[in-house]
Amino acid sequence: MPEYPKVTVDGKTAVVIGGTSGIGEAIALAFAEDGADVVATSRRADAVADTAERVRDHGARTVETTCDVTDRDSIEAMRDAVLEEFGSVDVLVNSAGVAARTEFLDLTVEDWNRVIDVDLNGTFHACQLFGRVMDEGSIINVSSMSADLARERLLPYCAAKSGVNALTRCASRELAPDVRVNAIAPGFVMTPLTEEEYSEGSELRRGIDERAVLGRVAEREEITGTAVYLASDASSYTTGEVLFVDGGFTRNAL
Template identity: 60%
Template structure:
């Protein structure tokens, strides 16, 4: 790689693949990339959402492809890389944003719940990093972790374990793939997404508790997380790798 770098926060003229890119944070990242001039494949298991998001990307001027992906299947991730190679000649950016949340106390959590959360949230990230890290000439991988990686969350044992693992995987992958491919994570705090339902709506008990412990006195929007992804994918972050960027409004977790 050339040692000459700019400080420009832009992904214009780059190609990106966003796994879990058809809803919530992943969708916001895919659209932000497109708005900034990147070509983007936004994928998930849902064929309808893939088609819908692809249309939104085209409306923003991005070249895209409609392909589904299941991160629990190696062949599916291999096919995703092949689609990016056919469309763009490869990928400059990979975002791992697919997610699963099993809600149960550890004494009642089933093997199936545990297995799904670990497989989707952690092993799926590993699978994608393995394929794209092997094939990318250079670029940026961004793993969507969570502030729960370092917190005790009731009824979320598998999720917390998986996200903690994502942070460790990010650091290890950064070492393995340097200097050509950078690998970083984003740790969102509470974000208003479809997955959260109406729990974070103003006036709810949950929202009031969050606001009380957050100096910013609100939850984040997906677009606020997307801005960090644009930065990490850009040349402005050319010496940033192996890091986990927390975006939680300075949430106070001291009582957890």
């Protein structure tokens, strides 16, 4: 009988940028629980320390190092600190992101640049800097279903995530066959930042529940299974893909 690869990250070393909050934090902790050594990083040293403690609680090793995705030198310094500790990186997750909720005609250049710089440029820098040192493995970019939607007051975010999808597909070709590059496109996910916006009874929540095939928003832990799959050897023939995890929202034509 053939031996099929398992959906596990046990024994791997993973870096999760934007891994101290929201979806990124859930992914980092899921990796640690499954047996990976995990570096969860972001700009704030206190958040990095707090998440590192939770990673260690799962028996995983980590390095406490901050990272500002708008600063290429910061990403490079973080990468080098991880390499010094672990020698190699098997998995990179790019989950840092911001949004600017502004009407198009009121959108400032500063807000446009900030979202593009974090969501798209930061992903590019990390993919390139880690792609140069990863002998093999998996890069996972956290995109959004918004990349395929015309959402009101979210122009920079939608544009940036569309760029992330294109970057994912093109980088997958450039880094093949040794490094696979894929993206996860979550739908509406409940996090500490979205709890009030997606609360039961709100107008937005009613619209989500009506259109999503599964009739609800997601918990952030429901995104982690896709991340573990893409980081694992079970996805060894999957690259250049954008996997929608949106409860059927995007493809549900009205």
